[in-house]
Amino acid sequence: MTTTITPLTKRPAWKALTSHHKKIRGQHLRKLFAADPKRGERMTAGAAGLFLDYSKNRVTNETLKLLLKLAQESGLRGRIKAMFSGEKINITENRAVLHVALRAPKGAKIIVDGKNVVPEVHAVLDKMEAFSKRIRSGAWKGHTGKRIRNIVNIGIGGSDLGPVMAYEALKHYSERGLVFRFVSNVDGADFVEATHDLDPAETLFIVSSKTFTTQETMANAQSARVWLLKGLGGNLKAVAKHFVAVSTNAEKVSAFGIDTANMFGFWDWVGGRYSMDSAIGLSTMLATGPKNYRALLAGFHAMDEHFRTAPFEKNLPVLMALLSVWNTDFLGAETVAVLPYENYLKRFPAYLQQLTMESNGKHVTLDGKPVDYQTSPVYWGEPGTNGQHSFYQLIHQGTRLIPCDFIAFAHALTPLGRHHDMLLANVFAQAEALAFGKTAAEVKAEGTAGWLVPHRVFEGNRPSNTILAGRLTPEVLGKLVALYEHIVFVQGAIWSVNPFDQWGVELGKALAQRIVPELESKAAPKLAHDSSTNNLIRLYRKMKTRE
Ligand code: F6P
Numbered sequence: 001m002t003t004t005i006t007p008l009t010k011r012p013a014w015k016a017l018t019s020h021h022k023k024i025r026g027q028h029l030r031k032l033f034a035a036d037p038k039r040g041e042r043m044t045a046g047a048a049g050l051f052l053d054y055s056k057n058r059v060t061n062e063t064l065k066l067l068l069k070l071a072q073e074s075g076l077r078g079r080i081k082a083m084f085s086g087e088k089i090n091i092t093e094n095r096a097v098l099h100v101a102l103r104a105p106k107g108a109k110i111i112v113d114g115k116n117v118v119p120e121v122h123a124v125l126d127k128m129e130a131f132s133k134r135i136r137s138g139a140w141k142g143h144t145g146k147r148i149r150n151i152v153n154i155g156i157g158g159s160d161l162g163p164v165m166a167y168e169a170l171k172h173y174s175e176r177g178l179v180f181r182f183v184s185n186v187d188g189a190d191f192v193e194a195t196h197d198l199d200p201a202e203t204l205f206i207v208s209s210k211t212f213t214t215q216e217t218m219a220n221a222q223s224a225r226v227w228l229l230k231g232l233g234g235n236l237k238a239v240a241k242h243f244v245a246v247s248t249n250a251e252k253v254s255a256f257g258i259d260t261a262n263m264f265g266f267w268d269w270v271g272g273r274y275s276m277d278s279a280i281g282l283s284t285m286l287a288t289g290p291k292n293y294r295a296l297l298a299g300f301h302a303m304d305e306h307f308r309t310a311p312f313e314k315n316l317p318v319l320m321a322l323l324s325v326w327n328t329d330f331l332g333a334e335t336v337a338v339l340p341y342e343n344y345l346k347r348f349p350a351y352l353q354q355l356t357m358e359s360n361g362k363h364v365t366l367d368g369k370p371v372d373y374q375t376s377p378v379y380w381g382e383p384g385t386n387g388q389h390s391f392y393q394l395i396h397q398g399t400r401l402i403p404c405d406f407i408a409f410a411h412a413l414t415p416l417g418r419h420h421d422m423l424l425a426n427v428f429a430q431a432e433a434l435a436f437g438k439t440a441a442e443v444k445a446e447g448t449a450g451w452l453v454p455h456r457v458f459e460g461n462r463p464s465n466t467i468l469a470g471r472l473t474p475e476v477l478g479k480l481v482a483l484y485e486h487i488v489f490v491q492g493a494i495w496s497v498n499p500f501d502q503w504g505v506e507l508g509k510a511l512a513q514r515i516v517p518e519l520e521s522k523a524a525p526k527l528a529h530d531s532s533t534n535n536l537i538r539l540y541r542k543m544k545t546r547e
Pocket of ligand 1: 156157210211212214273502
């Protein structure tokens with residue numbers, strides 16, 4: 001299927017932005033702020049309780065006007081409508097893209113292939129709720145009659161990163177009597193370390209895999225089965241009490257030996273990296289309880305509604321996406337640092353890496369033409385203030401431009417003396433220092449020796465966004481995740497790429513499948529790779545026979 005779209009660099013607004021950039025590229029944020037004393041109040045937006053200050057971006061009113069025009073010319077309004085109404089916008093896989101249906105309220109109607117999917121979504125949610133209550137109350141017993149105290153989610157990519165991130169983010173709300181572990185890597189150390197102190201009689205495994213074919217997850221699930229049976233005397237009946245599955249693939253789940261009555265389903269219109277609020281969130285519901293989980297969904301939905309209905313100039317995901325396009329394609333930024341000043345969000349940057357880069361790390365447009373502009377930047381980050389004592393030096397004085405998204409909350413979940421004011425002072429200070437820096441004249445005026453002055457100068461003019469919210473509740477987490485999901489969507493619409501496929505992960509997977517038997521065979525295999533790969537395989541075979 002092909003779609004006709006004017007190539008990005010031929011859109012009038014893009015051309016206008018190119019000349020506009022030449023005109024304003026010398027401008028410093030110091031000057032922009034000095035010329036407009038209200039800039040810091042004006043260039044802000046709010047939605048569903050999230051406040052965004054985007055005034056510290058290197059943009060003028062004209063830049064914003066042209067970026068908003070670019071959104072119109074890219075057909076963004078139509079793309080949003082198409083997604084929300086269940087059109088098959090994932091054209092390379094011929095699928096609808098409906099993570100927004102996962103958090104639609106009960107009475108809503110979203111039709112895919114002639115069927116309203118919302119009742120199915122709620123049926124799964126109700127099943128998750130009933131199961132969570134049984135586990136949390138101790139009504140669900142393991143094979144030996146003991147209650148479940150340990151929950152191990154086995155999954156990778158979207159079947160791991162969302163659950164881990166949400167567990168860490170919402171730990172404050174979690175049931176402390178339950179132990180949660182997450183196993184993703186095919187490196188056996190991950191499984192061994194996650195289970196070494198657990199009693200199999202009290203352990204429940206959630207095998208989370210959309211396809212139920214992913215090599216890493218299947219290997220870990222098999223090892224879990226062996227571990228459990230070994231611990232419980234080998235009775236196969238134990239599997240039913242200690243394994244549940246989250247998947248779209250009932251056939252494979254049942255072939256693995258998990259009763260499909262203990263399977264929580266979702267659908268092919270939920271992408272892996274957009275699935276943390278589907279049944280993939282079972283561990284999140286087990287940890288925080290059904291009420292908190294539903295509040296998380298309500299948060300997602302509030303941001304969906306904002307995204308769907310707000311005018312672009314007040315629309316948080318649209319504004320943030322357009323600014324990221326400006327930073328990436330006009331200012332030449334290669335990365336975006338996401339810096340949550342909230343320790344519970346420590347896995348948020350890792351979660352965003354898959355969401356952003358697996359979505360928009362694309363080299364061809366929807367109609368298969370190579371792009372002649374940059375697509376997704378590299379997203380990365382660490383919680384503040386730790387990053388300040390590590391990589392912030394480069395952001396302040398290095399040679400690269402690194403736009404930052406700062407995320408902070410007015411209230412600490414766990415107040416402790418003066419800590420929260422100190423934390424917030426740091427986030428505001430960092431954004432201020434990045435934008436305004438410190439001139440040579442200011443450094444000199446402090447009595448700094450002449451030779452030392454250049455070392456102590458901060459050029460400034462480093463762009464950042466600051467997102468401020470009340471406190472990190474389940475609802476706010478939902479809003480935050482949906483915000484970034486929709487940023488990715490808008491970026492994809494501007495860049496004319498498909499954010500919903502991931503063909504780029506296939507080649508490595510296929511080659512690994514081919515190499516496994518070459519590493520395991522008794523007889524020396526006939527190798528037909530390049531000389532480097534052949535040599536590495538031979539060397540490994542030799543080395544693994546020696547201690
Ligand atoms: O890495 C590719 C990928 O397909 C991701 O998109 C997905 O989240 C992950 O693998 C896990 O897939 P599954 O849930 O099918 O095991």
